[in-house]
Amino acid sequence: MITLLDYGAGNVRSVVNAIESLGERVFVARSAKDILSADRLVFPGVGNFRTMMDVLNRKGFSDALRRYLASNRPFLGICLGLQALFEKSEEAPGISGLGILKGYVKRFSVNLSVPHIGWNGIRIQKPSFMANGLSGNEKFYFVHSYHVVPEDEDVVLSRTDYGYPFVSAVQKGNIIATQFHPEKSGKSGLLVLKNFIDPAAASSAPVRRTGKTRLAKRIVACLDVRANDRGDLVVTKGDQYDVREKGEVRNLGRPVELARRYYEEGADEIAFLNITGFRDFPLEDMPMLEVLKQTSAHVFVPLTIGGGIRDYTDRTGRAWSALEVAAEYFRSGADKISIGSDAVAIVERFLKTGEKTGKSAIETISSVYGNQAVVISIDPRRVYVDRPEDTPMHVIKTEFPDSAGRKYCWFQCTVKGGREGRPVDAVTLARACEELGAGEILLNSIDRDGTNSGFDLELINEVSKAVSIPVIASSGAGCEAHFLEVFTKTDAEAGLAAGIFHRKEVPIGAVKQFLSGRVEIREVR
Ligand code: 1PR
Numbered sequence: 001m002i003t004l005l006d007y008g009a010g011n012v013r014s015v016v017n018a019i020e021s022l023g024e025r026v027f028v029a030r031s032a033k034d035i036l037s038a039d040r041l042v043f044p045g046v047g048n049f050r051t052m053m054d055v056l057n058r059k060g061f062s063d064a065l066r067r068y069l070a071s072n073r074p075f076l077g078i079c080l081g082l083q084a085l086f087e088k089s090e091e092a093p094g095i096s097g098l099g100i101l102k103g104y105v106k107r108f109s110v111n112l113s114v115p116h117i118g119w120n121g122i123r124i125q126k127p128s129f130m131a132n133g134l135s136g137n138e139k140f141y142f143v144h145s146y147h148v149v150p151e152d153e154d155v156v157l158s159r160t161d162y163g164y165p166f167v168s169a170v171q172k173g174n175i176i177a178t179q180f181h182p183e184k185s186g187k188s189g190l191l192v193l194k195n196f197i198d199p200a201a202a203s204s205a206p207v208r209r210t211g212k213t214r215l216a217k218r219i220v221a222c223l224d225v226r227a228n229d230r231g232d233l234v235v236t237k238g239d240q241y242d243v244r245e246k247g248e249v250r251n252l253g254r255p256v257e258l259a260r261r262y263y264e265e266g267a268d269e270i271a272f273l274n275i276t277g278f279r280d281f282p283l284e285d286m287p288m289l290e291v292l293k294q295t296s297a298h299v300f301v302p303l304t305i306g307g308g309i310r311d312y313t314d315r316t317g318r319a320w321s322a323l324e325v326a327a328e329y330f331r332s333g334a335d336k337i338s339i340g341s342d343a344v345a346i347v348e349r350f351l352k353t354g355e356k357t358g359k360s361a362i363e364t365i366s367s368v369y370g371n372q373a374v375v376i377s378i379d380p381r382r383v384y385v386d387r388p389e390d391t392p393m394h395v396i397k398t399e400f401p402d403s404a405g406r407k408y409c410w411f412q413c414t415v416k417g418g419r420e421g422r423p424v425d426a427v428t429l430a431r432a433c434e435e436l437g438a439g440e441i442l443l444n445s446i447d448r449d450g451t452n453s454g455f456d457l458e459l460i461n462e463v464s465k466a467v468s469i470p471v472i473a474s475s476g477a478g479c480e481a482h483f484l485e486v487f488t489k490t491d492a493e494a495g496l497a498a499g500i501f502h503r504k505e506v507p508i509g510a511v512k513q514f515l516s517g518r519v520e521i522r523e524v525r
Pocket of ligand 1: 418
């Protein structure tokens with residue numbers, strides 16, 4: 001039996017699912033007494049150091065954890081559960097951590113996107129039972145802006161390179177903690193969890209084939225989900241956002257089955273977009289929550305859910321905040337939520353007043369769940385102009401003039417699934433969302449969606465240059481070479497596709513095989 005500490009801040013479901021998939025039972029600790037009576041404790045932390053320590057202190061968990069850890073009983077900390085072990089964090093000046101290990105938590109100071117999101121390797125520094133069965137070349141899923149800096153070299157179990165080497169796992173006796181998420185790291189992560197659940201007497205320290213570890217470019221499979229005219233929830237796919245064919249909503253399969261197939265085929269991440277979420281009442285859309293619950297029971301890579309995340313009032317007159325909507329999705333197994341239409345409304349207001357209210361969906365959700373949990377999905381469409389002076393928007397000179405020969409365009413943000421254009425451009429929107437606390441940009445293109453003609457590299461370059469958070473390039477992938485192109489000609493950190501995967505024209509494995517040796521990717525065994 002594994003005891004899992006849930007301090008109420010996030011997604012413990014994926015950790016529970018991963019442990020249960022290994023045949024072990026999980027007891028969720030909700031009191032200090034539960035912590036003290038545990039035999040084997042897992043502590044997955046998400047969100048923000050200050051919020052975490054506030055909750056741990058308020059609920060009396062900090063003292064219970066210190067006593068548990070002092071007894072050297074088996075402990076596995078994940079992400080913030082690693083950072084909590086140290087004395088303090090730059091994320092929350094003046095707030096003490098548990099102080100079990102000497103050292104502090106530092107924000108990445110690198111000339112790369114922060115958060116460090118995605119699949120990276122580990123260099124194991126000392127023999128450990130946690131490394132049994134690993135080859136040393138695996139990649140694990142990371143998502144964090146801060147890393148630990150231990151004073152004592154002996155506790156360092158692994159290092160990872162991101163701009164510079166940082167400590168990605170520690171071990172002191174039976175206390176183990178990882179910065180990466182084993183529960184989201186596919187089969188390699190499950191192996192690490194298994195080593196914790198069922199430790200062998202032997203220890204190993206596998207050595208990597210190559211020196212430094214490298215962050216992989218991610219391949220994301222996207223499932224646009226909506227109810228068809230008969231009311232069944234289906235994965236659909238549009239051509240430039242039009243999902244109907246001969247009047248019917250295209251049906252390309254069932255969401256849970258498809259997500260599972262993509263996981264098995266090696267997708268590094270899966271995104272569900274509830275494409276009619278803007279007009280539904282999200283929390284009445286129970287099938288979507290059920291899709292997440294069922295998917296997260298079998299799919300151990302990050303799951304993003306988007307569609308309808310906003311403040312709204314339901315039929316009974318009860319007001320729901322975007323934070324409450326997001327919380328429900330996180331509880332059901334989402335790792336990140338994506339905000340589309342509401343992000344445009346938030347930025348329009350922000351640009352008018354220049355003021356951060358602290359109340360927008362982007363701000364509230366990122367302050368509770370962390371910036372990395374908030375993705376902004378942008379649905380831009382090209383608008384051509386004769387001359388850059390014709391509009392106050394961010395204009396580029398394009399290599400693809402329109403039919404009238406105009407060489408200048410801007411990328412207009414749209415809402416409600418492309419149905420309505422708004423007076424804000426994608427570059428300005430992305431920049432403002434980053435300022436408000438978003439952790440990632442999912443950059444679609446209505447012009448390229450479903451065309452198989454390749455990603456809109458001009459759009460992707462403009463947006464990536466404007467922000468320091470990762471950009472997921474989306475829309476238009478038609479073959480393996482399009483992924484190589486987007487990864488070599490832009491700074492996109494992930495490439496997303498839908499149609500080619502759903503129609504089995506290009507399997508995920510073929511994309512990875514094509515990229516292997518040319519671009520850093522996560523190999524799937
Ligand atoms: O506005 O917060 O409710 O969120 C709605 C979400 O649904 C947004 O993220 C928006 O992008 C998405 N959405 C709305 N309508 C559509 C539609 O297609 N009619 N889908 C839609 C967006 C774009 C991608 C697609 C890529 C790759 N689809 O998700 O998967 O373009 O496709 P491809 O590889 O086949 O070219 P809110």
